[in-house]
Amino acid sequence: MKNNYYNRLKKICTTKDSLLCIGLDFDLDKIQCNNVNDLDSLESFIKDVIDSTIDICPIFKPNFAFYEKYGPQGMVLLKNIVDYINGRSIVIADAKRGDIGNTSKNYASSIFDYYNFDAITISPYMGSDAIEPFIKNPEKGVYLLCLTSNKSAIDFQYKFSDGTYLYEDVANLALSLNYNNNIGLVVGATKQENMKRIKEVAPSLTWLVPGIGAQGGDLEQSVTLSNVNKSIGIINISRSIIYAGNQSLDAIRDAALNFNEKINKILK
Amino acid sequence: MKNNYYNRLKKICTTKDSLLCIGLDFDLDKIQCNNVNDLDSLESFIKDVIDSTIDICPIFKPNFAFYEKYGPQGMVLLKNIVDYINGRSIVIADAKRGDIGNTSKNYASSIFDYYNFDAITISPYMGSDAIEPFIKNPEKGVYLLCLTSNKSAIDFQYKFSDGTYLYEDVANLALSLNYNNNIGLVVGATKQENMKRIKEVAPSLTWLVPGIGAQGGDLEQSVTLSNVNKSIGIINISRSIIYAGNQSLDAIRDAALNFNEKINKILK
Numbered sequence: 001m002k003n004n005y006y007n008r009l010k011k012i013c014t015t016k017d018s019l020l021c022i023g024l025d026f027d028l029d030k031i032q033c034n035n036v037n038d039l040d041s042l043e044s045f046i047k048d049v050i051d052s053t054i055d056i057c058p059i060f061k062p063n064f065a066f067y068e069k070y071g072p073q074g075m076v077l078l079k080n081i082v083d084y085i086n087g088r089s090i091v092i093a094d095a096k097r098g099d100i101g102n103t104s105k106n107y108a109s110s111i112f113d114y115y116n117f118d119a120i121t122i123s124p125y126m127g128s129d130a131i132e133p134f135i136k137n138p139e140k141g142v143y144l145l146c147l148t149s150n151k152s153a154i155d156f157q158y159k160f161s162d163g164t165y166l167y168e169d170v171a172n173l174a175l176s177l178n179y180n181n182n183i184g185l186v187v188g189a190t191k192q193e194n195m196k197r198i199k200e201v202a203p204s205l206t207w208l209v210p211g212i213g214a215q216g217g218d219l220e221q222s223v224t225l226s227n228v229n230k231s232i233g234i235i236n237i238s239r240s241i242i243y244a245g246n247q248s249l250d251a252i253r254d255a256a257l258n259f260n261e262k263i264n265k266i267l268k
Numbered sequence: 269m270k271n272n273y274y275n276r277l278k279k280i281c282t283t284k285d286s287l288l289c290i291g292l293d294f295d296l297d298k299i300q301c302n303n304v305n306d307l308d309s310l311e312s313f314i315k316d317v318i319d320s321t322i323d324i325c326p327i328f329k330p331n332f333a334f335y336e337k338y339g340p341q342g343m344v345l346l347k348n349i350v351d352y353i354n355g356r357s358i359v360i361a362d363a364k365r366g367d368i369g370n371t372s373k374n375y376a377s378s379i380f381d382y383y384n385f386d387a388i389t390i391s392p393y394m395g396s397d398a399i400e401p402f403i404k405n406p407e408k409g410v411y412l413l414c415l416t417s418n419k420s421a422i423d424f425q426y427k428f429s430d431g432t433y434l435y436e437d438v439a440n441l442a443l444s445l446n447y448n449n450n451i452g453l454v455v456g457a458t459k460q461e462n463m464k465r466i467k468e469v470a471p472s473l474t475w476l477v478p479g480i481g482a483q484g485g486d487l488e489q490s491v492t493l494s495n496v497n498k499s500i501g502i503i504n505i506s507r508s509i510i511y512a513g514n515q516s517l518d519a520i521r522d523a524a525l526n527f528n529e530k531i532n533k534i535l536k
Contacts, residue, residue, distance in 0.1 A: 025371075065367060065374035071347065071382045072340040079339065096367055098391060099333060100418045103293075106333035114339045123366060123391040125413055127420025145393055150368045152395025155441055161429035173423055 005119065005141035005182035006206060009090055010232060012058040018260050019227070019267075021059035021092070021208065023238025024049070024081065025066045032247050039070060043077050047084050049242065052249045053256045054088055059234055061208075063094040082115055090118045092208070096145065098123035098130040105133040112140050119143060121186055121208070124170045131177060138180040141206075146170045146198060149188025149211030167194070168201045175202040184208055187226065189217020195225045207233040213240030213259075223266045235263055273387065273409035273450035274474060277358055278500060280326040286528050287495070287535075289327035289360070289476065291506025292317070292349065293334045300515050307338060311345050315352050317510065320517045321524045322356055327502055329476075331362040350383055358386045360476070364413065366391035366398040373401040380408050387411060389454055389476070392438045399445060406448040409474075414438045414466060417456025417479030435462070436469045443470040452476055455494065457485020463493045475501040481508030481527075491534045503531055 013019055024046060028037070036045045050060065062081060067074040082091050097107045097120065111120045112134075119141030122131055134142045147157055147167040159166045174183045184206035187198055207226040211217035212235055219235070226233020237259050245251030281287055292314060296305065304313045318328065330349060335342040350359050365375045365388065379388050380402075387409030390399055402410045415425055415435040427434045442451045452474035455466055475494040479485035480503055487503070494501020505527050513519030 027374075063367070063371055065365075065371045065378065068378040069374045069382060071378070072343040074378075075340040075343055096365070096391070097333075099331070099364055100416070103331055103333045106295075106337045110333065110336040110339070110342075114337060123364070123393050125391050125393045125424060126416050126418055127423030127425070129418045129420040148368070148394050150394055150397045152397040155395030156393060156434060156437060157395070159427055159429055159434055159437065161427055166424060166427055166434065169424060169427065 004138045004180070006232075008118070008139070009058075009141065009206065009234075012090055013232060013234070016056060016058045017264065018056050018058050019223070019232070019234050019263050020057050020256060020260050021061050021234045021236040022049075022053060022057050022241055022256060023094070023210075023236050024060055024062040024242070025238045026242060027066060030243060039073055039077055043080055046081055048249055049252055050081075050085060052253045053241075054085070056256055056260050057089060059090045059092060060085060061092040061094050061236055063238075079115055082117060090141075092119040092121065092141070092143065093117040094121050096121050096123045098126050100126065101129045101133060104130050108133045108136075112137065121145065124173070128173060128177060135177060135180055135182055138182050141182045141184060143184045143186045143208045144170060144174045146174070146185040147187050147190060147194055149190050149215055149217055153188070153190070164201075165194075165197065168197055171198045171202040171205065174205060178205065186210065189215070189219070189222040192218075192221050192225070195221070199225060199228070203229065204231055206231055208236060209233055210236045210238075213237045219262060220266050223263050227267060235259070272406045272448070274500075276386070276407070277326075277409065277474065277502075280358055281500060281502070284324060284326045285532065286324050286326050287491070287500070287502050287531050288325050288524060288528050289329050289502045289504040290321060290325050290509055290524060291362070291478075291504050292328055292330040292510070293506045294510060295334060298511060307341055307345055311348055314345075314349055316517055317520055318349075318353060320521045321509075322353070324524055324528050325357060327358045327360060328353060329360040329362050329504055331506075347383055350385060358409075360387040360389065360409070360411065361385040362389050364389050364391045366394050368394065369397045369401060372398050376401045376404075380405065389413065392441070396441060396445060403445060403448055403450055406450050409450045409452060411452045411454045411476045412438060412442045414442070414453040415455050415458060415462060417458050417483055417485055421456070421458070432469075433462075433465065436465055439466045439470040439473065442473060446473065454478065457483070457487070457490040460486075460489050460493070463489070467493060467496070471497065472499055474499055476504060477501055478504040478506075481505045487530060488534050491531050495535060503527070
């Protein structure tokens with residue numbers, strides 16, 4: 001399948017020689033540039049950031065919370081961003097959706113058909129019913145929350161029985177549903193032993209790795225563990241790039257270049 | 269705390285003598301009425317349904333998927349619905365959100381401040397970090413996904429260790445976070461023994477019970493188990509009300525009245 005999600009991801013990462021995923025999670029309150037103060041100027045700024053980085057960034061990932069907070073106008077902005085990227089990079093909807101089948105079908109229609117995202121993040125709590133409507137189209141990708149890097153990940157994800165942690169059970173289910181080769185896992189940059197367990201359960205699955213940069217996760221370990229054999233580990237950086245230095249486009253590009261070089265150096 | 273979410277819920281259920289929550293999950297493709305064929309006519313129809321039922325319905329619950337699928341215009345419709353209800357009933361955002369703290373804060377701002385919902389459903393996979401931003405305001409309620417009624421709930425929710433199922437761990441965490449008396453649980457109409465276990469862990473927590481009606485759950489058992497002592501169990505019905513009979517407003521009101529009578533008969 002030429003247009004299969006995994007193949008598209010692999011091709012674009014190879015072409016741009018990069019595994020970088022930039023999290024487009026802009027907050028009007030945090031942007032220091034004087035000319036960014038409303039949704040219109042924010043849209044221009046995000047487009048400028050995309051232009052400044054798209055040659056070295058194969059994946060962009062806007063988190064929906066940062067757009068939904070502005071109501072319907074925020075969703076217009078989000079759609080304009082996806083349209084602007086227009087297939088030049090993969091765009092992941094970081095929406096963490098998940099509901100019963102009939103409802104997930106409508107979410108899939110929203111994310112893939114209306115907004116035209118290439119992939120989505122999904123919360124696994126409700127099980128396979130909640131995932132299946134998102135994986136039917138082999139061209140669209142799904143990243144299932146597996147092991148997250150926030151403090152309270154320990155509340156449920158590390159529940160252990162029959163020799164496995166809950167996060168391993170999630171990896172195992174993802175593997176069993178990967179008949180279209182379009183499922184990956186969200187694996188936060190956490191302890192090596194936990195990340196290794198996931199690789200053992202599902203060695204072939206692609207990872208989306210948040211938790212580097214502002215959240216303090218280990219880059220070398222994450223890159224090395226997630227990029228083995230045919231599997232691809234894409235590294236998400238949000239705040240450490242979009243708020244880099246003086247927040248000029250040069251500072252943002254430099255930060256992206258810098259992360260890219262670090263990642264590629266680890267792999268060589 | 270007079271305006272505390274629990275107290276408001278209790279008061280409105282008592283005043284309307286009802287525990288009914290109508291799921292406003294309309295699908296343009298399923299509505300048979302000839303005059304409902306676009307978002308404008310859908311909005312009028314939903315408002316008519318609200319007018320036809322609001323005296324006997326203390327809670328409405330739109331599921332976001334059914335609005336997001338229409339893009340930003342669907343979100344305008346959603347906001348208009350919440351504005352139209354205007355405090356006459358509780359409105360729960362069935363959005364199943366959940367992300368790291370900084371992100372959840374933005375979701376809370378969207379749901380509670382922009383859209384002005386009274387409560388939200390939350391997915392628990394990421395733990396307490398993901399929940400805390402939603403519970404800070406005692407006037408706003410949170411329903412944590414605990415035990416769901418879909419088939420694949422069994423994939424993860426029944427993981428058992430140290431004497432508890434995962435869904436019991438969720439109930440336990442919810443209880444520990446209920447310092448503002450504004451957390452409830454989503455407990456699908458499933459097997460009695462499982463629902464009982466949740467009541468044992470967290471006897472005081474309010475339940476939102478989906479899975480009755482189209483999904484086939486047991487009404488009597490759900491009503492009896494969830495309404496004990498001071499706890500409130502609200503019963504969600506979506507398709508069996510909004511698509512009732514010939515889908516006329518009379519048929520919809522009759523279906524709501526019928527469920528209400530059944531529920532109240534069980535309690536008396």
